[in-house]
Amino acid sequence: MRLCIDSEDPRIQSALEELKGMIAQRYPEAIFEVSVGSDPAGVYLDVIVDVEDTIEVTDVIIDRLVDIQVEERLPIYVIAMRPLHRVLE
Numbered sequence: 001m002r003l004c005i006d007s008e009d010p011r012i013q014s015a016l017e018e019l020k021g022m023i024a025q026r027y028p029e030a031i032f033e034v035s036v037g038s039d040p041a042g043v044y045l046d047v048i049v050d051v052e053d054t055i056e057v058t059d060v061i062i063d064r065l066v067d068i069q070v071e072e073r074l075p076i077y078v079i080a081m082r083p084l085h086r087v088l089e
Helices: 010-025 057-068 085-088
Strands: 031-038 041-048 075-079
Touching: 010 031, 010 041, 010 057, 010 075, 057 075
Parallel strands: 041 075
Antiparallel strands: 031 041
């Protein structure tokens, strides 16, 4: 069974904006990219931030993200990563 994810759903858009805002408040230089993925099916918020440990970024939003996924039943996933030039160093 294939799930159809509507990334334009107002609840999903609102949750994405909330998560982006939380991250941008702490990391104003963060770059965001939104996509729809299939493993698991959902909307993916990729966050590119120049930090030593991307767990720091996840820590900013993890409690709210769990609420979004469990309580609001929205298939939103956040993936924090470092810029390519930092990974290559």
